[in-house]
Amino acid sequence: MKIFWENLFRKNPVFVLFLGFVPAVAVASSAEAGLALGLITGVILVLTTILNYFLSLLLPKNARTVGQLVVLIILTVSAHRILLTLNPQVVGTLNIFLPLLVANSLVIYSLQENDLPFGAVILDSIGKSLGFLLALVLIGIVREFFGYGTFFGTKLFTSDLPPLALASTVPGGMIIVGLLLALVNMVRGQGGELHD
Amino acid sequence: MTSGLDVLVQAFTSGNLILAQGLGLYAFTRYTQDVKKAAKSGGITLAAMLLGGFILWVADGLAFNTETAELGLYLLVATCSALIVRMFLPAKFSVRDGLFDSALVGLILLLGRDGVSGVNVLWASLAAGLGYLITLVVMATLRERLELAPIPKALRGVPIILITAGLLAIAIMGFRF
Numbered sequence: 404m405k406i407f408w409e410n411l412f413r414k415n416p417v418f419v420l421f422l423g424f425v426p427a428v429a430v431a432s433s434a435e436a437g438l439a440l441g442l443i444t445g446v447i448l449v450l451t452t453i454l455n456y457f458l459s460l461l462l463p464k465n466a467r468t469v470g471q472l473v474v475l476i477i478l479t480v481s482a483h484r485i486l487l488t489l490n491p492q493v494v495g496t497l498n499i500f501l502p503l504l505v506a507n508s509l510v511i512y513s514l515q516e517n518d519l520p521f522g523a524v525i526l527d528s529i530g531k532s533l534g535f536l537l538a539l540v541l542i543g544i545v546r547e548f549f550g551y552g553t554f555f556g557t558k559l560f561t562s563d564l565p566p567l568a569l570a571s572t573v574p575g576g577m578i579i580v581g582l583l584l585a586l587v588n589m590v591r592g593q594g595g596e597l598h599d
Numbered sequence: 600m601t602s603g604l605d606v607l608v609q610a611f612t613s614g615n616l617i618l619a620q621g622l623g624l625y626a627f628t629r630y631t632q633d634v635k636k637a638a639k640s641g642g643i644t645l646a647a648m649l650l651g652g653f654i655l656w657v658a659d660g661l662a663f664n665t666e667t668a669e670l671g672l673y674l675l676v677a678t679c680s681a682l683i684v685r686m687f688l689p690a691k692f693s694v695r696d697g698l699f700d701s702a703l704v705g706l707i708l709l710l711g712r713d714g715v716s717g718v719n720v721l722w723a724s725l726a727a728g729l730g731y732l733i734t735l736v737v738m739a740t741l742r743e744r745l746e747l748a749p750i751p752k753a754l755r756g757v758p759i760i761l762i763t764a765g766l767l768a769i770a771i772m773g774f775r776f
Contacts, residue, residue, distance in 0.1 A: 421628060421757045425701045428761075429621030469682065472699070476674045484667045499708040502670050506677075506704040508625040573621040574768035581754075581761030588753040 406523055410530030416509045417538035417580075418587040423509040427542050428576035430500045434555050437543025438536070439493050440500065443486070445532030447478050448510050452528035454478075455514055456521060471514045472505075479505045509535055546570045546579055606719070610726035612774035616702045617734045618767055620709070623702030627738060627764065628757050637739035641732030643684060644700055648731070651680035651707050652724025659716055673711045677704040702731055738764065 416422045426444065431437035454474050462470045479502055486494050486501070494501060504510060513528060547553055550571030552560040560566070569575035588594060616622045623644070630640035654676045663669040681699040688698075706727050715723050741763055750759055 422625070424624035424628065424761070425621055425705075428624060472678050472682075476671065476678065479674065480667055480671045483670055487667070499705060499712060502674060502708055503622075503701055503705055505674050506699055506701040508701070511699060569769075572772075573619060574765045574772060576621065577761045577765030577768060581758040581765065584761065585751075585753045585758040588758065594752045594755040 404526070406519075407526045407530035410527060411534045411537065415534045415538055415587075416512075416531055417535060417542070418584060419591075420509075420512075421584075422512055423507060423535055423538075424580065425503065426500060426507065427539060427580050429573055430497060431539045431543040431546060432550055432571040432576065433547040433553075434540055434543035436496055437539035437541075440497055441532075441536030441539040443482060443497075443501065444504055444507060444509070445529075445536055447475075447482060447504055448513055448532045448535075449525070449528045450478055451475055451510060452513055452524055456524050475505050475510065475514075542576075542580060542583060545583065546576060549579070550575065606722050607726045607729070608774075610723070610730035611733065612771045614727070615730050615734060615768075615771060616706060616727055617731060618764065618771055620705065622705040623700050623731060626700050626702065627735065628760055631735055631739040631742050631760070633743065634736055634739045637735040638732070641728075641735040643688065643698060644703055645725075645728030645732050647680045647684040647698060647703050648706055648724045648728040649721070650683060651676055651703060652710070652720045654680060655707060655710060655724075656718065656720045659720070669711065670708075673707045674704065677707045680707075702727075737767070 410416070414420060417424070417427055423444075426437075426440050430440050451471075451474065455471055458470050458474065459467060482504070483494065483501055509531065513531060517524070519527060544554065547555075548559070548570075549567040550565055550569070552558065552562070552565040565571075567575070570579055610616075613619055617624065617627050626640050626644065631637045655673075658672065658676065661672070663672065678699070681703060685698055706724065710720055710723055738760070742760065745759060745763070754762070
């Protein structure tokens, strides 16, 4: 279970590993959008990891990348098709960012080979998925509060003017995510340098 | 989009993949440590974008009756262009190392969504790729200056890159084409 909790907090994909910034900046302008994309990404990530585990056993090393990408495309297109039937509104809200899951750096990063046993691989991907979901919802809550003055769609201020309309835009998203990362670094007592 | 120049200027400003659309942030945070690395990364992605645009232009005549099939085609085009460009790169370079980037896939999806067709696809791909390359180089130049600046520990690295990118993005929001 250690691997699960590590991915949730100590190795959080967004706040610590600096992955999945595109959804955080371009999509998570509200808590609901962050929750929706976080959930879909989580399901795709877990399924991809499971299928990737078996693919790595079946395919030769030089054909693995192509196989992994094809599986990822099939899963993403299937998710798009299912959501289009179940909830077309979500597909409309997420726009190109739903199929863009194919190039999500967190999902691509999870395709890297490791020597973990099957159970640990699943726990690892569930931990990463929940960590990513947590981060997107948190970023969505902060951006929604400043950008629209609401919390999960519920109005918090009597005034029609939001506290900081810029927060709901891409530039505002970059600044808010940057400040949240700095806050996490301050709590952890570390800098935000990238380490390969 | 009325002329080639309009498309080009739009790709640098209001349609900039990184600063206006929020795409390609993986490469933006990881491959901008120095100008050379940024130019190399941007150049490779530009080549993949051009190739993707070319394939899309060739496949323009294909008619699909469902949105899902069309989406599958766009994702396959992006994947094929990344894999083909990868064939011309040194063996140590992996598709996962930023080549199969959200900027590349996002561009192909945006071209499809906006209904860009004919030779305009090539122009739009070239313009978007050049805009992407220049943004990476500009950020690399800024990062070289930031290295020397007295920045609080918590803001060093990725946080200051994102905040700087946000301020750059606000600056280009002033342009409307």
